[in-house]
Amino acid sequence: MIAGPNLVAAIRNLRFRNVPPQWLFTLGVSVLLVLLPFAIPLDGRPHADGLQFLGRFHPLLVHLPIGMLVLLPLLELAGTTRLALREAAGFVLLLTLATGAVTFAFGISLAYGSGVMGATVTRHMWGGIALLVELMLCIALRPAWVSGQVHRIYPSLLALTLLTLIWTAHQGGSLTYGSGYLTRYMPGPLKEFFPSASAASDAAYVGSVYARHIHPILDAKCVSCHGASKEQAGLRLDFYDLLMKGGRDGAVVAPRNPDRSLLLQRVTLSPSDRHFMPAEGRTPLTTDEIAALRAWILAGASPTAASIPGISTAQENPDLPLQPVGDYSFLMNEIRQMQGSESAKLDAVSAMPSDGLILRTSDVASKFDDAQLARFQRFAPFIVEAELGRTAVTDACFDTLSKFSNLRALHLEGTAITGRALAKLSPLSQLTYLNLSGTKVTSDALSPLKGMPNLRHIYLFDTPAEPASTATNRGTP
């Protein structure tokens, strides 16, 4: 925009006359594209509504060039035997560039018009630029490949373009659906390869009302647009400090004054109001969520307060995304045999196998020891709850338990465990409930459990570790 024609002229003057015109065009446009983000920076300020109107067609239009670009290598491959398809490929390539350019223009309008900013948006934009440049290079290189002068460059470039496409499309998908969309329901073993799949939050405030009630609301309803990947209006709500800092319109939370808090104003407007949040038809906040936000702000919007009037603290939803366990039906014969015998039993949590199994020992509690527990190792990944209360297990049981990778609730009340080996529970990322009542566990022995984010219910009644008050839920002292 700044120096486009001049640049082309300059290149011409520099004795590149023997260079074919499409090369000059490609070079010129590429330079322009790379300069574009500097000419119109995404500053988080919304611009003309007309731009936004056009821009919103970007997600709609984008699938057209994607489809054609994916079709292209197939056509080229098939073209080795059927020449007509090879001719078609050339046309499809041109069309891909044309529609891609329009899509890109709409994308820029969307980002610039709505005032979005953030790392993912930026990455998505650079991906789009790279794609256009690569497509133009493809067009320029293809004739030489078709005529057999060059063999490898065009196919490798095409492959590179496809890789770029995948990466860019993923960024775009993250913008629309949130970054955890693909990994959220990923089976356990796969997740280990994607360590970044879990959402970040303020580690310092574990157990507070903010961490348990407020952050999850914001995370579910707001952070997809006001987070690290997208910072609409320069506002981020994914960390406490950023929430309190506010955005371009100033602070959004006025402690002790819910009515003057922009955050609350926006979510309580009429849904038809253009300032209503969450925007763009996303799921609005429920009345309970609004009530919780109001109560929290009214109480001073503290990040550390452990209980606040109006927000129930007695018990919470198990709102962490529970991993479904695998299908245990191939073990069903053994499970049924066990149920008929006089031994510990495995019962299904529900009719859905993905809900897992419960290990029940109450029939044989006094005789159930570490060796018997070890026999259940082969069911380990399917057991979500182990009822070992008043059994004869000892500290050695943790060696077996550490393999119960999907364990959510563990009852060890009234057993002889001392807590020395509690650290072995730390790989159990799904563990939410641990009952140690009536054991000899001391508060020092509990320290390895501090790093387990999901472990929210620890019961220590009648132990040396029991807190002064009888309430034993961590976070509600």
Next chain:
Amino acid sequence: MKQHPLCTDCENPVTPFDLPIPAGLKREWAAVETRRRFLGRSGKVLGWAALAGLFGELGLRSFANGADINSVSADGRNNLGLPHFAPRAKRAIYLFMSGGPPQMDLFDYKPNLASQFNQDMPASVRGNQQLTGMTAGQAHFPVAPSHWPFGQHGETGAWVSSLLPYTARIVDDLTLIKTTNTDAINHEPAIMLMNTGNMNAGKPCLGSWLAYGLGSMNDNLPTFIVLQTKTNPKENNQPVSSRLWSSGFLSSEYAGVGMRSDGDPVLYLADPAGVDRNVRREMLDTVEQINRQALAEVGDPETNARIAQYEMAFRMQSSVPELTDLSKEPQSTWDLYGPEARQPGTFAYNCLLARRMAERGVRFTQIYKRGWDVHGDVVGVLPTLCQETDRGTYALVTDLKRRGLLDDTLVIWAGEFGRTVYSQGGLTQDNYGRDHHPRCFTTWMTGGGVRPGISYGETDEYSYNVVKDPVHVRDFNATILHCLGIDHSKFTYKFQGLDQKLTSPVPAHVVQGLLA
């Protein structure tokens, strides 16, 4: 042809098709009773008989299982596919306040009534409601405000009567339901409806449905246990009996097992002198053989239940003494439940037993406390009733909570109906009576699956009609089943040609507002 004595016109005999009955019934008759069908069925019966002969005892046993044939596998565990979804509560404890506690004296705070003392309740409030015979003849319906002050408690600031100082301490954990309502206005139908979902006796109660559907968590103890509180002769005790914990048309294995409130909780737990454990075992094995013979010959499913109950009794000989041995309870237990809990048969003692049963995997415990039928002398009797139950209730919930059991135990507190705001009999400055009231009464739940610290529903200023969010008994029961992982509409048992449900026949709904 000899004329039948009842047949007036044998040339043109009357058939069901001539009777003034619905066409649907006629069609059913036609479908069932044709000669062809009769012959066809006879043939099938012969075929089945032959098949049964081929399979011998096995075949007859499966007949003997009757309707359970599809639902109970050889090992005795059922295949109903329950729970339908992952439950929030594994077990439930039901504190049943038989007689109908007066909601406006305990939880449903109506401060404006004080100014209307002895004024007639407006007729519009009552509408065309039919009253009980006890007050229908009254010329006046004078408003009797509660005799006791209310206070706000807990972080939620819920109003609770000063009669319940202990319950007030746990009010943040409770899910108060102000708008429970029932169809019946007298004890018997109302208590049947509350327990079995039907006013007529003969249907299985909630506990039996749960025992049938969810099965046992500890084979050494009954799945469903009933504890009765010793009656206080000063109170107006309405009868409760085993019809309330009956298994109805389900196998009697699923009936509630009552424990005695006086003396030994279960009689004859110890083997008689001279009979050791092995002799007892051999005797039971022989009895089982004889029972199996009877089962093979007669095929009565109740024989199966009998066999199972003998086995349960044998195991209870060792499990019940351990259950009821309170000597190892730490001092903190007695500090919590109070000294009354040391006397068998008191409400506090039963609450303590209920906690011990929850620990040991009893699926459903129901504690009955009678005497809430305060037709007269409310001021004299109600404090006693509250004093008898308040601390035990508080202690049970607190104990479950501190021991980590409240996460997966649902505790329910309810009577069969509420009481009227107007006084039955004379109203004085010092005393009043209250009649039965079905249109609204307060109940509460707490624990696994329900939302703590809320008050659900609103009643009018006389605590007479529901203004907002009614919870019918059927909805109440549907919600309880939901907390235990059961979809009430899918949990059925075919009997008398119907898919019987706890919540049938009028559609019921899980009350979403109560759920956590």
